[in-house]
Amino acid sequence: MDLIDKKNVKTVCSIGGGPIGAGWAAFFLAQGLSVKAYLHSEKEEKDYCSMIETAWISLEKLYDLGSINRNSIQISTNLENAVENAQFIQENAPEILSLKQDLYARLGNIVSSEVVICSSTSGLMMTDIQAHCATPERTVVGHPFNPPYLLPLVEIVGGEKTNSEAVVWARNFYKYVGKVPLVMNKEIPGFVATRLQEALWREALHMVANGEATPEQIDEALMNGPGPRMAIQGQCLAFHVACGAGGMATNLDQFGPALKLPWTRLKAPELTKKLRDTMVSGCDEITKGLDFKSLAAERDRKIVEIIKIQKNHVS
Amino acid sequence: MDLIDKKNVKTVCSIGGGPIGAGWAAFFLAQGLSVKAYLHSEKEEKDYCSMIETAWISLEKLYDLGSINRNSIQISTNLENAVENAQFIQENAPEILSLKQDLYARLGNIVSSEVVICSSTSGLMMTDIQAHCATPERTVVGHPFNPPYLLPLVEIVGGEKTNSEAVVWARNFYKYVGKVPLVMNKEIPGFVATRLQEALWREALHMVANGEATPEQIDEALMNGPGPRMAIQGQCLAFHVACGAGGMATNLDQFGPALKLPWTRLKAPELTKKLRDTMVSGCDEITKGLDFKSLAAERDRKIVEIIKIQKNHVS
Numbered sequence: 319m320d321l322i323d324k325k326n327v328k329t330v331c332s333i334g335g336g337p338i339g340a341g342w343a344a345f346f347l348a349q350g351l352s353v354k355a356y357l358h359s360e361k362e363e364k365d366y367c368s369m370i371e372t373a374w375i376s377l378e379k380l381y382d383l384g385s386i387n388r389n390s391i392q393i394s395t396n397l398e399n400a401v402e403n404a405q406f407i408q409e410n411a412p413e414i415l416s417l418k419q420d421l422y423a424r425l426g427n428i429v430s431s432e433v434v435i436c437s438s439t440s441g442l443m444m445t446d447i448q449a450h451c452a453t454p455e456r457t458v459v460g461h462p463f464n465p466p467y468l469l470p471l472v473e474i475v476g477g478e479k480t481n482s483e484a485v486v487w488a489r490n491f492y493k494y495v496g497k498v499p500l501v502m503n504k505e506i507p508g509f510v511a512t513r514l515q516e517a518l519w520r521e522a523l524h525m526v527a528n529g530e531a532t533p534e535q536i537d538e539a540l541m542n543g544p545g546p547r548m549a550i551q552g553q554c555l556a557f558h559v560a561c562g563a564g565g566m567a568t569n570l571d572q573f574g575p576a577l578k579l580p581w582t583r584l585k586a587p588e589l590t591k592k593l594r595d596t597m598v599s600g601c602d603e604i605t606k607g608l609d610f611k612s613l614a615a616e617r618d619r620k621i622v623e624i625i626k627i628q629k630n631h632v633s
Numbered sequence: 634m635d636l637i638d639k640k641n642v643k644t645v646c647s648i649g650g651g652p653i654g655a656g657w658a659a660f661f662l663a664q665g666l667s668v669k670a671y672l673h674s675e676k677e678e679k680d681y682c683s684m685i686e687t688a689w690i691s692l693e694k695l696y697d698l699g700s701i702n703r704n705s706i707q708i709s710t711n712l713e714n715a716v717e718n719a720q721f722i723q724e725n726a727p728e729i730l731s732l733k734q735d736l737y738a739r740l741g742n743i744v745s746s747e748v749v750i751c752s753s754t755s756g757l758m759m760t761d762i763q764a765h766c767a768t769p770e771r772t773v774v775g776h777p778f779n780p781p782y783l784l785p786l787v788e789i790v791g792g793e794k795t796n797s798e799a800v801v802w803a804r805n806f807y808k809y810v811g812k813v814p815l816v817m818n819k820e821i822p823g824f825v826a827t828r829l830q831e832a833l834w835r836e837a838l839h840m841v842a843n844g845e846a847t848p849e850q851i852d853e854a855l856m857n858g859p860g861p862r863m864a865i866q867g868q869c870l871a872f873h874v875a876c877g878a879g880g881m882a883t884n885l886d887q888f889g890p891a892l893k894l895p896w897t898r899l900k901a902p903e904l905t906k907k908l909r910d911t912m913v914s915g916c917d918e919i920t921k922g923l924d925f926k927s928l929a930a931e932r933d934r935k936i937v938e939i940i941k942i943q944k945n946h947v948s
Contacts, residue, residue, distance in 0.1 A: 376933040463858040464875045468936045471857035498857040508896035510846045511858035514833045517897035519868055521832035527902040531825045533915025537867020542786035542813040543778040543826035545863040549939050552852020553834055560779045581823035582832035584899035587842040600848025618691040621783045623942045624864050627935050
């Protein structure tokens, strides 16, 4: 594939007038890029600019925006004009498959073939989105987390017709502009983070439906329990460190039988030797030799800071 | 019931030599209480004291411990001695039902009836634990999150023979010493936070078992995606604010059909009108009239701070 050098991307196009489209636009502006925005209707422009303004307050705290021009944005309701001269496209249209398929059919013809097109879709598969696109090899999922101008994660995966070079390009580009890209090997619904969040969310809905907890109790439990820890340790590392020097091996060997208990309505996978060993070696990868004591100390140090932030209410 | 006034609790007993027992001991010491610790064996003492020392580093940052005596602790391997004169018991024995049943049979006879006994169990039911206890009416689950000296959540629920006054007492006592107590109406396995975390965890194990993600990718996805947000907004409020002015109602009305999609292996409950309305009014309870703009601004302000903490690695 003959893709543009990521360092030569000066202008990006953000398609869509919602919080994700506006959030991406604000993020790219803050990285010093010019943005061309496509909105479905002129009526969206006021809200769109207001969302960028809100995002800017936070972006200014995270980055040194001294010489950055926030007004380096052109808004258009004409798709052809919006994508013209853009060296990267971030698509944030509504999550309706037929709508996205029609959009990619158009984009496939009007966007230069050296330009990668990424979709912010959280639930659709690129294989389906690119079905009617004449140039699908450069179409990739680049799924952010809300708010996209703050949360670093971008989940990346191609469809059946995507060229693997476009996937690599997307990873390199997102990393270059300061995101944390996660490339998936398989195209599975919900990617990684949304699947995990959705399991938690569905269990929460079950609890409310059964009168076991109110939404308020669910939120209190999360914010005062696993929440502060999850910002600084994923669930694998959290369980690894919770079990002291024995780590993940102790966790799985001791709590393995608990996977059979009805602690959630989600049935657990069989805890085979292979799965156990993959989890254990995975935690070794994460910790890179750091021992329990340093890991726990680092965790505690950061939780203390997060609890201080939680207590510091504006109201 | 004739329970001791929570303000007259000067000495508490923490049973168990693991990280939870030591963590509770450190927390109570930091609140100015005297602690009597029961360890199964003298061999555990060195690690136990080391865990209290580690906890103290963080406790000093969160609380003003000027006049607090960290050495106000007596360690014993004799259960009768350990519980003597304690006005509250926090039990942190291993998660083995028969072991806890035998322990509560003993505690039921040697602990004064005006003293509440709380169990840190994360997976057992108090109805089962209290089965052979002669004075079960004051036995309650008081389940913390690890590390118990930092994370504020304590999930509280009684067993079939627990008097509701003991449940209320436990809530008031934990609140009095600075925890965030969550009283559950129903005794369900895993309580609230563990159930939610367990749904996420089982989905993570499925993904690893299927080669869809590595443990490292799972942790990266959580820490850079939902993690920073979950420390300051539970999942209900997060989805409420993500949908702009329309809030949870927009979320459920738009994404309701997505509950049928295989975004996790956990089957969602039926999204009935009743469940929808309960979620929507629940979010109104949480936000107490704050509008989308202020909620999003508060979220962003705190996420910025958390991202700064994440970036600030010791190593």
